[in-house]
Amino acid sequence: MHICLSDGWGGLEMYPSRIIPELVAQGWGVHGLALEGSKVASCMAEAGVEPLTVRSRGRALTSIRRLLAYLRTHDIRLLHCHKSSDLRLAALAATLRPGIKVVFTDHMGVTRPKKDLYHRWAYGRVSRVLSISEATRKRNIKAFPLPASRIQRLYLGIDPHHFAPHLDAAERRALRTSLGIPSGSVTLGVAGRLTPGKGQKVFVEAMVEVIREHPELHAHGVIIGGLSAEEGSREDYVAELQTLVREQGLAEHITFTGFRRDLARLFEILDVVCVPSRNEAFGLTVIEAMAAGKAVIGSASGAIPELIDAHSGRLADPQSAHHWATGMTELAGSVSLRERLGDEARARVSAHFLLSSHVQGLINVYAEVLAE
Missing domain, CATH: 3.40.50.2000 (Glycogen Phosphorylase B;)
Known part of the structure; x- marks a missing residue:
């Protein structure tokens, strides 16, 4: 039982x-x-x-x-x-x-x-x-x-087949458009309950640096997760994040999707997946994104370093927005690097996390x- x-x-x-x-x-x-x-x-x-x-x-x-x-x-x-x-x-x-x-x-x-x-x-x-x-x-x-x-x-x-790509090019474009993601942008996303321990504030602060210092990357942030207490999030924290986005003038550069049941499909429209949680006991989102063949940046704390190695992703200090911005800039700027890390990540899941x-x-x- x-x-x-x-x-x-x-x-x-x-x-x-x-x-x-x-x-x-x-x-x-x-x-x-x-x-x-x-x-x-x-x-x-x-x-x-x-x-x-x-x-x-x-x-x-x-x-x-x-x-x-x-x-x-x-x-x-x-x-x-x-x-x-x-x-x-x-x-x-x-x-x-x-x-x-x-x-x-x-x-x-x-x-x-x-x-x-x-x-x-x-x-x-x-x-x-x-x-x-x-x-x-x-x-x-x-x-x-x-x-x-x-x-x-x-x-x-996890079952990696659930995270294999299912959308064709037209469906991916339609999904991006429905979320207000500009055509041609590089998308960096974070998924999970909106609570301080999940690190979305560090993600937003890092996006501020990436967008201001590297406008040529056309970076767009996607924050996936419910916005209400009923959906498992801290409403005061959600308000803090939304205020930060507005005050930094990033309302057109960061999308709050709200609660979604189609995370596997959302991975298909993300170029980089970020998991800035401070102290994950495991990190299920990490291996789900890896199974989807995504380039992942995870926190260098908790259990996440057990999931990602140097060949399959990047690690960043969960307390340092600048450290995150450095990793995000590296991956956003190289399609070939993202593809290589994604391939290695998918293989690592099949070897260790089925x-x-x-x-x-x-x-x-x-x-x-x-x-x-």
Whole structure:
């Protein structure tokens, strides 16, 4: 059973609905537990699993008998949690029903030690922590009250075919026009929730330098992501970005697309993809853009340096707009360099970050844990 009691929507919340069909295809019986009315619940249903739902995280704990009865009825022997706050429920279930195994994927990257009495109890019921990058695993080893042998790196993965080009030249032109991107411009984009940690402000500041210092490049910025709290963004931060763009006179040079479901297609009209996040636990957008054959600039922090090497992209200091502008100028000015980096990036994803490899690794963990 995959447990995700979150009412938000991001990479963590998307994971269960992405992975459930893959596990079902491999013959696993999969169940879900989610908050009633949440997007996680609806996406689990769309993925083919009608989840057990609860009204709140607190209600999940007080109705533990209902969960235990469900586990018995469906012979569920493994609980896979995706939020650290959900571990209290899984640990309680494992305490009350010995034999239940618990796996926890740390999607966020722990930021403080968790070795107090409560966490020793909760993590003591966890058979395996899955860290989605080596950077995250190192933090987990320091923070969690577990031996290193129970903390395992398992990179996320994607199906690269989803990000292969689908649009013809006329469709690409039409899409660019619909977004107000001038013909002949070099497009540099950033995708993700509009929050300070995702680094869009550094992107805008770097665009200011690129446009003013190198007008011959005809650079145009594209900021992809929802503009409201309901879409996962910080509205005060969105307003700050829009004000910065206006004050710098860049309203005609930077497009805010709002929330989009066609990110794979938007990659087709971008020449350079920037991921200026300050501390990504993995960086799914990075490998998605790489799979699309894009030249990518990522932050030289968090897990992103594990994804990009010198042959497949560029790294930049997430605190330095000038450093970003330097990398953006280099790539915007060379079609051949962008193509070479894009080809290497696509090959790197196929070698290291396939969804099929992730699923097989996950199945291996499940089998090992159930056999212990």
